Amino acid sequence: MNLILEKQTLQDLLQFWRQDYDVYLPQKLERFSHFMPLTDNCEPVNNEPHNTRIPPKALFLPMTEALVKFTRYGGYEDAKHEIQSRVVFAVRPCDAQAVQLLDTSFIQEEYTDPLWQEKREKTITIGLGCHKTCPTGFCTTVGCGPFNKAGLDAILTDLGADYLVETLTEKGSSLFLTLPEAQEQMVTMAEVIQQKAFNQMPVAFETEYLKEKLEQNFDSEYWDNVSQSCLGCGVCTFLCPTCFCFDIVDETQRRERVRNWDSCMFRTYSLEASGHNPRPSRVERTRQRISHKYVYWLDQINQIGCTGCGRCVRYCPVGLDIRAMLRQAQTLPFEVSHAV
Amino acid sequence: MPDLDAIRTEARRLLEEGLVEVVVAFKAGDTPLHPQPAFFRSADEVDELVYDGLCQNNLATYLTRLPKQAKVGMVVRGCENRSVNALVVERQKAREDLYLVGVPCEGILDWQTIVAEVGEAITSVTETGHDLMIETSAGYQLLERHNFLHDSCKRCIHPNPTSAEILIGDPIAEGDPSLPRSAVESFEARSIDERYAWFQKEAERCIRCYACRQACPMCYCEECFVDHIEPRWTESGATPAGMQGWHIVRAFHQTGRCTSCGACERACPMDIKMTYLTEKLNHDMREKYNFEAGLDAQSQPPFAAVTLDDKNRFKI
Amino acid sequence: MPEKPKIVLFQCRWCLYAPADQEWVDSQLPENIHLTKTPCTGRINPLYLLNAVQGGADGVMISGCLPEQCHFKTGNIAARRQLDEFNDFLDYVGYDKQRVRFVWLDLQDRGIIQKQLAAFERELEALGPVSNLATRAKVAEGGQNA
Numbered sequence: 019m020n021l022i023l024e025k026q027t028l029q030d031l032l033q034f035w036r037q038d039y040d041v042y043l044p045q046k047l048e049r050f051s052h053f054m055p056l057t058d059n060c061e062p063v064n065n066e067p068h069n070t071r072i073p074p075k076a077l078f079l080p081m082t083e084a085l086v087k088f089t090r091y092g093g094y095e096d097a098k099h100e101i102q103s104r105v106v107f108a109v110r111p112c113d114a115q116a117v118q119l120l121d122t123s124f125i126q127e128e129y130t131d132p133l134w135q136e137k138r139e140k141t142i143t144i145g146l147g148c149h150k151t152c153p154t155g156f157c158t159t160v161g162c163g164p165f166n167k168a169g170l171d172a173i174l175t176d177l178g179a180d181y182l183v184e185t186l187t188e189k190g191s192s193l194f195l196t197l198p199e200a201q202e203q204m205v206t207m208a209e210v211i212q213q214k215a216f217n218q219m220p221v222a223f224e225t226e227y228l229k230e231k232l233e234q235n236f237d238s239e240y241w242d243n244v245s246q247s248c249l250g251c252g253v254c255t256f257l258c259p260t261c262f263c264f265d266i267v268d269e270t271q272r273r274e275r276v277r278n279w280d281s282c283m284f285r286t287y288s289l290e291a292s293g294h295n296p297r298p299s300r301v302e303r304t305r306q307r308i309s310h311k312y313v314y315w316l317d318q319i320n321q322i323g324c325t326g327c328g329r330c331v332r333y334c335p336v337g338l339d340i341r342a343m344l345r346q347a348q349t350l351p352f353e354v355s356h357a358v
Numbered sequence: 359m360p361d362l363d364a365i366r367t368e369a370r371r372l373l374e375e376g377l378v379e380v381v382v383a384f385k386a387g388d389t390p391l392h393p394q395p396a397f398f399r400s401a402d403e404v405d406e407l408v409y410d411g412l413c414q415n416n417l418a419t420y421l422t423r424l425p426k427q428a429k430v431g432m433v434v435r436g437c438e439n440r441s442v443n444a445l446v447v448e449r450q451k452a453r454e455d456l457y458l459v460g461v462p463c464e465g466i467l468d469w470q471t472i473v474a475e476v477g478e479a480i481t482s483v484t485e486t487g488h489d490l491m492i493e494t495s496a497g498y499q500l501l502e503r504h505n506f507l508h509d510s511c512k513r514c515i516h517p518n519p520t521s522a523e524i525l526i527g528d529p530i531a532e533g534d535p536s537l538p539r540s541a542v543e544s545f546e547a548r549s550i551d552e553r554y555a556w557f558q559k560e561a562e563r564c565i566r567c568y569a570c571r572q573a574c575p576m577c578y579c580e581e582c583f584v585d586h587i588e589p590r591w592t593e594s595g596a597t598p599a600g601m602q603g604w605h606i607v608r609a610f611h612q613t614g615r616c617t618s619c620g621a622c623e624r625a626c627p628m629d630i631k632m633t634y635l636t637e638k639l640n641h642d643m644r645e646k647y648n649f650e651a652g653l654d655a656q657s658q659p660p661f662a663a664v665t666l667d668d669k670n671r672f673k674i
Numbered sequence: 675m676p677e678k679p680k681i682v683l684f685q686c687r688w689c690l691y692a693p694a695d696q697e698w699v700d701s702q703l704p705e706n707i708h709l710t711k712t713p714c715t716g717r718i719n720p721l722y723l724l725n726a727v728q729g730g731a732d733g734v735m736i737s738g739c740l741p742e743q744c745h746f747k748t749g750n751i752a753a754r755r756q757l758d759e760f761n762d763f764l765d766y767v768g769y770d771k772q773r774v775r776f777v778w779l780d781l782q783d784r785g786i787i788q789k790q791l792a793a794f795e796r797e798l799e800a801l802g803p804v805s806n807l808a809t810r811a812k813v814a815e816g817g818q819n820a
């Protein structure tokens with residue numbers, strides 16, 4: 019269904035949703051925006067092509083989440099989590115597709131992460147498409163796009179004075195019941211805007227045979243070259259919407275077992291109890307990170323594990339740019355596999 | 359404006375004459391606002407060397423990542439030279455294995471303030487004297503450089519490298535020592551609850567990414583205190599105790615070692631202010647012990663230079 | 675009846691020369707005082723103080739030997755340089771300076787530690803219970819920051 023939402027009524031609609039849901043949307047925090055709960059006062063939604071620093075994955079996999087509480091003398095119980103139903107508003111398509119990619123890790127036939135699943139079930143995700151190209155994004159290069167619909171219950175297109183609201187699921191429709199249907203010419207206008215936005219996105223690197231080139235050059239000096247200035251911090255992984263690794267820690271003083279975000283860029287990530295570290299330096303760790311996103315995800319679910327949000331490029335403290343690294347990888351030698 | 363040709367000439371000479379195995383400096387980034395640290399190993403690579411106010415990293419942090427015996431050349435500003443000295447004092451590098459190319463510094467630019475002023479569509483940034491010429495898709499804009507400096511640089515006392523083998527450019531006037539002092543004193547003048555409220559507000563944005571630690575030249579411990587498990591003194595995650603404990607102790611471990619470079623704050627993806635913590639410690643070391651880190655490559659920091667003469671220093 | 679201030683006492687194991695004093699600390703310490711003994715005050719890592727503060731200590735007392743009486747020569751002086759600065763630093767971020775107290779005991783002292791602790795307790799009662807920096811709370815009970 020295509021509906022029209024007048025921008026001047028948006029605040030009222032968001033507050034109306036608050037009767038039944040917690041509403042999260044990007045709000046100003048210092049020099050950037052961050053998904054925070056809507057309160058009585060809310061700033062206008064930022065339509066600029068400028069994403070939040072922390073992706074909305076934090077709303078499904080919190081930075082620190084309690085798993086088990088235990089007593090001093092051996093008793094324990096699952097930590098209780100009260101999850102309210104919530105609407106997450108103005109999610110960019112790159113982040114929404116990323117959450118859907120993460121579902122393939124957290125919701126599987128053999129095992130489903132109950133904490134992740136409950137939050138997913140209780141969330142309605144409303145997307146805001148990007149009508150202007152964002153500065154470091156490359157979504158179209160990796161199978162996403164500025165008006166991509168994966169992972170969304172509805173998507174908004176900015177038409178100027180109004181939004182076109184395209185509902186994609188029942189959950190999405192349920193939030194917009196009072197809106198009028200969009201006229202034909204508004205829908206056409208939206209399609210033009212969407213197509214233009216898609217075409218404007220630069221192609222950051224070629225993806226053809228990228229996987230083969232990366233995996234067939236495991237011992238190449240290429241990895242030393244691209245990782246030299248890497249500091250080994252966790253900025254790229256923590257700001258990445260498709261990264262999901264966590265570390266389980268027993269906080270004995272608090273008598274809690276928690277899970278925290280972890281990063282494959284940390285030395286301790288692969289450090290084994292014996293003291294052996296299969297990824298002893300930034301070379302191996304950078305190779306791991308790039309390979310995970312552009313080789314192993316493809317092996318596992320046949321999709322690139324990156325949605326081109328560009329946060330890693332923008333916020334790397336030493337200016338490392340994965341787009342440039344992959345353009346360089348395209349110059350590596352390779353053989354097309356003839357395996358069946 | 360540093361003389362780029364002179365820097366490149368010296369870098370080439372160091373490599374051609376075999377005085378160093380690598381010259382650590384910067385090269386152009388893949389985006390206009392982010393030059394990258396670079397490692398030049400042959401003279402012809404040096405054509406790519408760039409050096410301007412957007413070069414925001416303290417290069418001394420790489421000294422402990424290169425092989426210890428390697429002969430290393432490094433292009434350094436005031437704070438970087440002091441960090442190098444501090445590392446030499448701590449025996450992380452032998453001074454004779456270093457060749458420092460000194461560049462007096464007019465301050466590092468805060469790229470986010472430039473974007474806030476001019477917008478996102480920046481295609482190039484050129485420094486001309488005291489101005490910044492910004493090229494965007496809409497044309498050119500001229501900004502005054504000193505309005506876009508990083509906070510630490512606004513308070514810098516020692517912009518000149520003091521122990522470089524060669525200085526490229528004329529020394530710049532020393533900064534006003536009352537600037538960092540009054541910054542600390544004005545924070546101290548707030549009430550204790552106001553100070554805690556500020557500290558809490560800054561710390562609660564922390565995501566424990568450790569960009570501050572990795573960017574800092576003096577954080578080179580193979581096992582950081584947060585990695586200790588048995589016992590675990592600092593909470594591991596993004597909890598108030600964990601985030602506050604992280605900032606308090608990381609700053610405190612810099613006492614007598616920090617050179618006020620601000621690389622930590624520039625690396626932080628969550629815009630956390632943290633130099634107000636290290637500035638307090640640096641201020642106390644100056645006031646109580648008349649000590650500043652890195653002014654030479656010999657003096658021991660106060661926490662190492664303990665003597666029985668101290669007995670009268672503290673009230674019983 | 676208001677709760678007594680929670681005090682964490684770090685004591686170097688040499689400073690209570692009189693057996694009666696050490697016995698009192700080992701077995702008759704009031705319930706609101708928690709003891710940790712170290713081989714020397716120089717062993718006290720600022721992380722221990724921070725741990726006490728984050729756990730809700732209303733006050734921290736560090737008891738060591740006088741200069742020139744340290745069993746390890748300058749351990750107590752190293753402790754004072756570090757921990758004195760840490761005390762100032764904690765005050766800077768919101769934990770009142772008055773809540774950290776150093777006591778250097780002479781080998782000839784008798785019955786001093788009891789008096790010092792009692793006096794400290796009275797001062798802490800006047801300061802009131804602590805709230806700043808006492809942040810150790812269960813994540814599942816709201817101590818979480820998403």
